[in-house]
Amino acid sequence: MKIKYITLYTFLLIVSSKVYAQSNALSSSPYSLYGLGLTNDIGTGKINGLGKSGIAIPSSTFINNSNPASFGAIPKNSFFYDFGFKGETNTSAEGGSSNSNITANFSNIGIAFPINEKSGFGVTLIPFTSVGYTISGIESYIEGSSDLFITTIDGEGGINDLKINYGYALTNKFRLGLTLSALFGKITETETNYILTNSINSILIEEDNRYSGVRLGAGFQYDITSDTSIGGIINLPTTLGGDAEGTTTVSTSSVYEVIETDSDLDDFKLPLELGFGLQTKIKEAFTVSLDYKKSFWNNTNQSDQIGTFVDQDFFGAGLQFKSRSNQSKFFNRLEYRAGFNYDNGNIEIDNTRISNSALNFGIGVPLKHNSSSMINFSYSYGNKGTISNGLIKENYHLFSINLSLEGIWFQKRKIN
Template identity: 45%
Template structure:
C-alpha cells in the first residue's frame, strides 16, 4: 500500500492507535526515512541541552567532538554505560495516546594514549524506529467492501564510532572520527479482508562508513571554541521481502525475495560550532550551533522532502568545589535547552521540535570522579495542524560514568 495514503489515514483516522514498543522510541515520525534521530547521549551531555562541541573529555566522555579526547589525563581509563526511557503523548485532531519505551542506550570507553592524545570507542543508536499503526480501515478500490490494516515498524541504525584526539599545541587540539553505521528497519503490514489475510514483511538493511574531524581552541582559561564536520556519505541498502496470504485457514506463499536492490540512503554534510566558558568559579556554560545540509543530498521520502536542518543547544553546569570535602559540594547541577528545526517537510510544514533539560551528576566515589548522571528532558515535536500530529515527550537518561587510573605505581614509606 502507498505510504503516503497510509499516513494520511493514520493521522486523520480517529481510531488509529499508537501502541507501546520495546525500542528506544515510539514516535510515529519514525515512520519516515531511517527513523528519528536518537535521543541517547553519553555522560553529562543530556543534561546540558544535548551539546558540548567545545567541552573537553576529562572525567567524562564527550562524543560531540573527537578533538576533546586529547584532554584525557595521562594513564586514565573512562567507561560509560547508558539507559534511556521515554514517555510520550501523541495527539491529533481526534485522539490522544500515551506510549512508554525503555532500553539500554549506549556503551563507550576511552583512554589516554599518551599525555597529548586519547582514543575512544563507542556504540550508540544513530536512529530509532518504533511505531504501531493499529486498526486502519479503508475501502477496497472500486467496491464498498472494507479492509483493515495493522502496520508495525521497529529497528534503527547503530553508530560504532572510533574517536582520536591529539593536542598539537597547549591550546589547540585536533581530532578524527570514523563511524560504521549499520542496522535494519523492519515493517510488517497485516491486511484483513473478510476472512482473508495478507501479510507483507519487509526488512531493509543499511551499512556504510562515515568520517569526520574536529578542532578545539582554548582562547584563555575561561573561554574555548570548538568546530566539527561530518562528511556526507551514502549507505548501502538492500531489502528482504516476504508476502503470504491466508484463505480458508490455508497459508500460501506469494513472494519470498532476499537481497533486493533499493535506493541507497544519503546522509548530508554536517557542520557544528561550539563555545564554552567558565565565567565564574564552579559554573560552566556551553552553546552549540549545528547545520545539516540535507537539501544537497536530493534524499526523498514518499510523504515529504528533506530540508536543511539547524540545531541550537545551550547548557549550564554548576559544581560548588572541584574536590569538595562534603558530598553535596561534588554534585553537578545541569540545565539546558535544545531547538531542532527539523529535516522533514510534510504538506509544506517542517516538523521541528524543542526540549528543556535538567540533570544531576551524583558522585559514586570519594574523589567525585566517577559519576551517576541522571537527566530529564521534556519537549514537543510537530503540531496538531493539517495532517500533522503533535508529540509531547518526556525522556530520562541514566549514565554510569566511571573513571580509573591505569599503571599507577604504589608507593610505600
C-alpha cells in the first residue's frame, strides 16, 4: 500500500465529513420531522441486500459496520475500503392527495485493516439520522384579529456518526469488539409566515439546531461450526447536548428588521440497544442471516411535540446464493441476495405507531478474480406509516451502490 493512496483516502474522509455535516439530500420523508430525523437504514458492503442483517457476519471480505467484533476477522495484509451511494424516490399519500420526491447522495465512507493476526480496526462515517421535509399551506388567524397568515416550514440536515471499531479474536472461533461513536450534526428549520393584509408582509424564522455527543458499544461473534455463527451487540444509552442559533426577519411595507437569537436546546436521549444475530450456510451455496434488535426508548422518558417515543423492535432476514461451480467463470462468481426487514417504529402518535417494512434485493459483482473487491448493488421497496388517524403513508424505492474494495499491503513482492 503506497503512502500517497492512504493520504488521498484520509483527505476524502475529511472532505466527506464536511459534506455530511451540511447535506440536505439524504431524506425527503415527512416522518423525518420527528425527533432528530429518520434513523439511517443504509449499511456497508452487502448488508443492504440482506434485510439489513449482519450482526453475525464477520468482516472477512468487506467492512461490516453492524458489529465491532467482526473486525477481529479481517485477514492479515488486507486493507478494506467502502464507498456508498444512495438514491431514493418516495410517494407520500394523505387522504386523496399525494406527493413524490427524489433524493440522492453519498451514504457512507469507511476503511478497515488488521492491526495484527488477531485484531482489526476500522473507521466509518455514516449518517445516523436524516431530516428533509416541507410542510406548506398552514392557515391561521392572528390572535385578536381577522387577518390570516399562511405558514411554510422546511427542515433539513441530520446527525452524523463517525464510528471507530476495534475487534479482537480471543480464539479462532470467538471474537469481541468495542465501538466508539462520535455523533454530531446540524438540523436547520426555516419557517416562513405570509400575512395576508392590504399588502403582503412576511416573517422569516431560521434556526440552526446543533447536537453532539458520544456513544459506546460492544459486541461478540462466535463460530459454533464452520457453517454457523452467532453474534450480539450492545449500544449504551447516551445524551446528545444541543444549542441553537437563529434569526427572525420581519418584513413589511415600512419595516425590515433582523433579530438574532442564541439558546440552549433540551438534551436528546438515545436509548439502550441490544441486538442478536445468526448466520448459517445451507447446502454450501446458500447463506441465511437473521437479526433482531430492540431499542428501549420508553426508558428515555421523552416525547416529541406530536408523539411519544416507545420501545422499538427490528427484525431483519437475508438469503444469499453463490454458485460453487467453476469459479473461473464470471457469472459463477456473482452473489445474489434477497431480504426483508421490519421495525414497529419508535414514535407513537394518537396510539398509532409509525412502522416501516421493506423487501430487499441485491447482487454482488466481483471486480477481480483473486480479490474480495466487489460492487454491491441493492434495491428496496418499502412503506412507512398509515393513512388512518390523519397520518401519512409513504411508499419508497431505495437504491444503493457500495464500492467495497480490498487492497493488499505490507506484502513482499515475489520476483521469479
